[in-house]
Amino acid sequence: MQTDAAPRIPRHIAIVMDGNGRWAERRRRPRSFGHREGQKAVRAAVEYCRRRGVEALTLFAFSSENWKRPQGEVGALMQLFLKALEREVDELHANGVRIAFVGDLSAFSPELAARMQAAMRRTQDNGALRLNVAVNYGGRWDVVQAARALAQAAVRGELAPEAIDEAAFARHVCLADQPPVDLFIRTGGELRISNFLLWQVAYAELYFTDALWPDVDAAVLDAALAEYARRERRYGLTTAQVRAAS
Numbered sequence: 001m002q003t004d005a006a007p008r009i010p011r012h013i014a015i016v017m018d019g020n021g022r023w024a025e026r027r028r029r030p031r032s033f034g035h036r037e038g039q040k041a042v043r044a045a046v047e048y049c050r051r052r053g054v055e056a057l058t059l060f061a062f063s064s065e066n067w068k069r070p071q072g073e074v075g076a077l078m079q080l081f082l083k084a085l086e087r088e089v090d091e092l093h094a095n096g097v098r099i100a101f102v103g104d105l106s107a108f109s110p111e112l113a114a115r116m117q118a119a120m121r122r123t124q125d126n127g128a129l130r131l132n133v134a135v136n137y138g139g140r141w142d143v144v145q146a147a148r149a150l151a152q153a154a155v156r157g158e159l160a161p162e163a164i165d166e167a168a169f170a171r172h173v174c175l176a177d178q179p180p181v182d183l184f185i186r187t188g189g190e191l192r193i194s195n196f197l198l199w200q201v202a203y204a205e206l207y208f209t210d211a212l213w214p215d216v217d218a219a220v221l222d223a224a225l226a227e228y229a230r231r232e233r234r235y236g237l238t239t240a241q242v243r244a245a246s
């Protein structure tokens with residue numbers, strides 16, 4: 001049962017880290033400067049979640065649509081990812097963080113893809129926090145790749161089409177082996193999902209803040225978690241039913 005003395009902590013938080021470009025533009029700096037500063041907020045968010053006992057943190061770092069940005073910005077982001085992998089993995093590993101990259105990794109340079117795979121392998125036995133970084137990720141892509149995997153299993157004769165139900169589908173979308181997303185946060189003031197997790201946010205609590213991602217710190221995350229703790233998650237039931245069950 002939840003009481004005030006034991007505030008509800010989301011088991012899984014997903015964040016659309018938006019607003020890096022505007023943060024830099026306000027300072028008359030190139031957008032890539034905002035992406036660089038955003039990495040500090042990533043570090044703070046990981047540390048925050050570890051400290052608060054959150055089990056999984058999923059960060060939207062690069063969408064399947066972000067390839068359409070100017071070549072220079074995409075290149076700068078790829079350089080940042082490469083450098084971050086060089087620089088951050090040792091410490092994350094030392095802190096017990098298990099890293100996963102979710103998305104279509106086949107689009108990245110062989111060097112970047114190999115480093116992502118190496119980071120996943122190296123940290124796979126860690127248990128302090130699951131950090132999922134969504135790169136070249138799209139929610140629609142995720143649903144389609146799950147449908148394709150189910151169709152392939154059916155063609156191989158391993159799965160009857162009648163056996164395709166919500167549970168079977170859920171096993172094939174990304175993050176299937178982790179707790180459901182409890183809290184979905186978007187920074188940067190926009191009120192949209194932008195093709196991030198679709199299937200997985202079916203019953204997530206949504207939280208939007210005007211804070212630009214490089215400005216996000218423990219206070220911003222505290223406010224999100226406080227709001228989450230105030231929400232009543234009914235899953236289609238009535239308040240009376242929910243209270244009777246708790």
Ligand code: IPE
Binds near residue numbers: 021077
């Ligand atoms: C989010 O910040 C980071 C990525 C999409 C890679 P933006 O770059 O979208 O920042 P704004 O929304 O333009 O301010």
Ligand code: IPE
Binds near residue numbers: 019060061066
């Ligand atoms: C979503 O932000 C993608 C990431 C944060 C990585 P965008 O800035 O790309 O989304 P839109 O363009 O505002 O919908």
Ligand code: MG
Binds near residue numbers: 018019188
């Ligand atoms: Mg944006």
